[in-house]
Amino acid sequence: MKVVxxxxxxxxxxxxxxSQGARIGLVPTMGALHEGHLGLIRRALRETDxxxxxxxxxxxxxxPDEDLDRYPRPFAAxxxxxxDAGAHLLFAPAVSEMYPEGSATYVDVAGPLTAGLCGRSxxxxxxxxxxxxxxxxxxxxxxxxxxxxxxxxxxxxxKRMVRDLDLPVRMVVCPIVRERDGLASSSRNRYLSPExxxxxxxxxxxxxxxxxxxxxxxxxxxxxxxxxxxxxxxAPDARIDYVEVVDAETLEPVKTIERPALVALAVFIGKTRLxxxxxxxxxxxx
Amino acid sequence: MKVVxxxxxxxxxxxxxxSQGARIGLVPTMGALHEGHLGLIRRALRETDxxxxxxxxxxxxxxPDEDLDRYPRPFAAxxxxxxDAGAHLLFAPAVSEMYPEGSATYVDVAGPLTAGLCGRSxxxxxxxxxxxxxxxxxxxxxxxxxxxxxxxxxxxxxKRMVRDLDLPVRMVVCPIVRERDGLASSSRNRYLSPExxxxxxxxxxxxxxxxxxxxxxxxxxxxxxxxxxxxxxxAPDARIDYVEVVDAETLEPVKTIERPALVALAVFIGKTRLxxxxxxxxxxxx
Numbered sequence: 001m002k003v004v005x006x007x008x009x010x011x012x013x014x015x016x017x018x019s020q021g022a023r024i025g026l027v028p029t030m031g032a033l034h035e036g037h038l039g040l041i042r043r044a045l046r047e048t049d050x051x052x053x054x055x056x057x058x059x060x061x062x063x064p065d066e067d068l069d070r071y072p073r074p075f076a077a078x079x080x081x082x083x084d085a086g087a088h089l090l091f092a093p094a095v096s097e098m099y100p101e102g103s104a105t106y107v108d109v110a111g112p113l114t115a116g117l118c119g120r121s122x123x124x125x126x127x128x129x130x131x132x133x134x135x136x137x138x139x140x141x142x143x144x145x146x147x148x149x150x151x152x153x154x155x156x157x158x159k160r161m162v163r164d165l166d167l168p169v170r171m172v173v174c175p176i177v178r179e180r181d182g183l184a185s186s187s188r189n190r191y192l193s194p195e196x197x198x199x200x201x202x203x204x205x206x207x208x209x210x211x212x213x214x215x216x217x218x219x220x221x222x223x224x225x226x227x228x229x230x231x232x233x234x235a236p237d238a239r240i241d242y243v244e245v246v247d248a249e250t251l252e253p254v255k256t257i258e259r260p261a262l263v264a265l266a267v268f269i270g271k272t273r274l275x276x277x278x279x280x281x282x283x284x285x286x
Numbered sequence: 287m288k289v290v291x292x293x294x295x296x297x298x299x300x301x302x303x304x305s306q307g308a309r310i311g312l313v314p315t316m317g318a319l320h321e322g323h324l325g326l327i328r329r330a331l332r333e334t335d336x337x338x339x340x341x342x343x344x345x346x347x348x349x350p351d352e353d354l355d356r357y358p359r360p361f362a363a364x365x366x367x368x369x370d371a372g373a374h375l376l377f378a379p380a381v382s383e384m385y386p387e388g389s390a391t392y393v394d395v396a397g398p399l400t401a402g403l404c405g406r407s408x409x410x411x412x413x414x415x416x417x418x419x420x421x422x423x424x425x426x427x428x429x430x431x432x433x434x435x436x437x438x439x440x441x442x443x444x445k446r447m448v449r450d451l452d453l454p455v456r457m458v459v460c461p462i463v464r465e466r467d468g469l470a471s472s473s474r475n476r477y478l479s480p481e482x483x484x485x486x487x488x489x490x491x492x493x494x495x496x497x498x499x500x501x502x503x504x505x506x507x508x509x510x511x512x513x514x515x516x517x518x519x520x521a522p523d524a525r526i527d528y529v530e531v532v533d534a535e536t537l538e539p540v541k542t543i544e545r546p547a548l549v550a551l552a553v554f555i556g557k558t559r560l561x562x563x564x565x566x567x568x569x570x571x572x
Contacts (some may be wrong), residue, residue: 007452018393100449102446103450104395104396104397104446104450105393105394105395105396105416105446105447105450105451106393106394106396107391107392107393107394107451108391108393108394109390109391110390110392110394111390113390130391131451134451135450135451135452136449138452138453138454139452141454141563142469160388160390160391162390163386163394164389164390164421165391165417165420165421165424165426166293166421166424166425168297168424168427220548
């Protein structure tokens, strides 16, 4: 696995692979690779011939009070993990390579897709994600790009951007990977103290509670949210950012579940903000 | 010359040309083709192997009080002109093909590049231009795209977008083409009555006045603007939108010309808004 730091070196390597007829897969990450990322890489390896993993902690998508400075950057371990998973190229640009002096362009997705959930809690986050992802798409020009369902709003926004701007890339969204006790794999899990790590399981427990109640026939979002909040409150260091039930496609809030609904949580455990979600599908087996 | 109406047919045709090793040129237009457009097509034919001309009157870039409805759409004549000029493919999508239900994504260039000139007079115009152009780039995936210096702010914004979003396209900006009496070629010249057409020459006369004064050593933007306004006011039906002297690269207003400066005008002649410009270069022959 080769490591490149510049867009021009990246383009050279990808062009070489493409000239040999390879289909290109891209797995964009912020590093601190976990099982979720490795699942994306493996899926990319099954479906394409040449897999590019990008590692870039994108500063523009962090708010002023967020964790940009302490975000984990275990580069040597990440390189090893990507190589062992089978990636062909690791692209790890500096901030100055991604945002040269004078950068002034951004991509925005307007409307209900970005109005709620993390779009409300983290102003500027989705714009920054859309902008860095379109840059990565244009730099790599992949045939297929792989994202995790862990951040469903991010995936929905990028899907919308791909469609609206006619980007010549196919998007694949892969299921959440969970640790043994159900906690969704996340780079930010590293922040948790052992005790917080234990409390963090309330996110998944809350989602399970919603799934159980839904399976028993509950369809009112209000009741589901109340029972999820009750589960989360059992953790003494938990602080709810949001607990929402929204249409799985438009991300608009729903009152009564009649079409597939996304149940999405953002919860602080101590100082660490975690997200998780599940989709409830009426008239289908879960 | 083939004519296609859909993105999928466009992609099929371009892919065929590319598979034969052709370099692709794109000339994006709103139709009502004039000598300026034909110059772009000819330049594209010299530099690339397969030239796509797009004709799309982009509704999003017209303000509510602007001329979207009466904008000329002489399709048969345009098709003939593009074919006679030597274009290989004409892409003429419907509005519903370019903006399907649910479109919500746009591209913005922030900062001084969009703060003044038409960016101030026509709110939303540059965002709409950037968005439709990135769509055309992604649909065609040209090697080179051709724009006119007639709209220098549009060209600057697209150049900035190409750089900032790492679009894999080279941009060529071609000089203004003028009619015999100096009036810049424009689709909107068709709106002018014979008398207005006569008065419209004041735009170029004003620019010439600035060039003359500059050649004689004048460097203060204030004085140049005053003398240009005096020229324009000689036309009884002229109403100035703006007369500006800005840095040719950053488009920020300048007081004293020490680096290449763009002199840019927007003037209504009756109801028709016309723009024109010239670049003044200190220390060089014009």
